[in-house]
Amino acid sequence: MTSIDEAALGRPATSDAAADVLRGHIRDIQDWPQPGVVFKDITPLLATPAAFGVVIGALVDIARQRGATTIAGIEARGFLLAAPVADRLGAGLVPIRKQGKLPGPVRSATYDLEYGTATIEIHADAVRPDERVLLVDDVLATGGTAAAAHGLLAGVGAEVVGLTVLMELSFLPGRERVAPLDVVPLLTI
Numbered sequence: 563m564t565s566i567d568e569a570a571l572g573r574p575a576t577s578d579a580a581a582d583v584l585r586g587h588i589r590d591i592q593d594w595p596q597p598g599v600v601f602k603d604i605t606p607l608l609a610t611p612a613a614f615g616v617v618i619g620a621l622v623d624i625a626r627q628r629g630a631t632t633i634a635g636i637e638a639r640g641f642l643l644a645a646p647v648a649d650r651l652g653a654g655l656v657p658i659r660k661q662g663k664l665p666g667p668v669r670s671a672t673y674d675l676e677y678g679t680a681t682i683e684i685h686a687d688a689v690r691p692d693e694r695v696l697l698v699d700d701v702l703a704t705g706g707t708a709a710a711a712h713g714l715l716a717g718v719g720a721e722v723v724g725l726t727v728l729m730e731l732s733f734l735p736g737r738e739r740v741a742p743l744d745v746v747p748l749l750t751i
């Protein structure tokens with residue numbers, strides 16, 4: 563059921579259904595890919611069409627609420643979410659890829675994440691200034707990935723209207739790291 567506070571914040575009713583769905587379709591893998599990490603595996607969600615549809619619908623609601631005209635997804639798991647959201651919304655999709663995959667002129671950012679270091683890239687001409695871009699990913703953990711992606715989008719002139727994720731790991735400082743970006747998780751752990 564939607565709480566009064568969530569309604570006041572303008573969160574969609576579907577996000578509660580999505581949170582329930584996520585609780586039932588995310589698998590914890592202990593100590594992967596390294597000791598001490600509890601990996602949040604979304605493959606059970608992807609394998610269950612009805613559940614996946616509820617979650618994509620909730621992300622589309624969030625995109626509509628924020629007036630997003632463009633969806634940006636972060637390779638690789640972010641692509642699995644960003645593409646169906648963009649399709650349902652009728653919005654363009656901007657891929658933010660791991661280093662060395664985009665063919666045109668790129669901007670790059672290197673960052674630390676919960677279990678390593680990575681470099682991501684965006685095409686320098688990926689967005690026009692009038693586009694309102696919603697960043698989509700599966701997990702917000704330390705925030706390194708999202709902060710780097712936000713920086714890349716801002717650097718190519720995008721107006722970034724928020725970050726939506728399936729799961730925010732609230733015991734890690736992701737939200738602080740991406741501030742002042744508006745973070746909308748479907749589920750907070």
Ligand SMILES: O=P(O)(O)OC[C@H]1O[C@H](OP(=O)(O)OP(=O)(O)O)[C@H](O)[C@@H]1O
Nearest residue numbers: 637638639675676702703704705706707
């Ligand atoms: O908040 P952070 O600590 O930065 O972690 C979150 C990121 O980690 C995962 O990506 P990963 O780099 O493992 O890549 P994948 O999507 O290719 O599995 C996840 O999909 C997020 O993008």
Ligand SMILES: Nc1ncnc2[nH]cnc12
Nearest residue numbers: 600601602603676701703
């Ligand atoms: N604990 C975790 N589970 C899944 N993806 C992640 N990305 C960063 N931390 C993660």
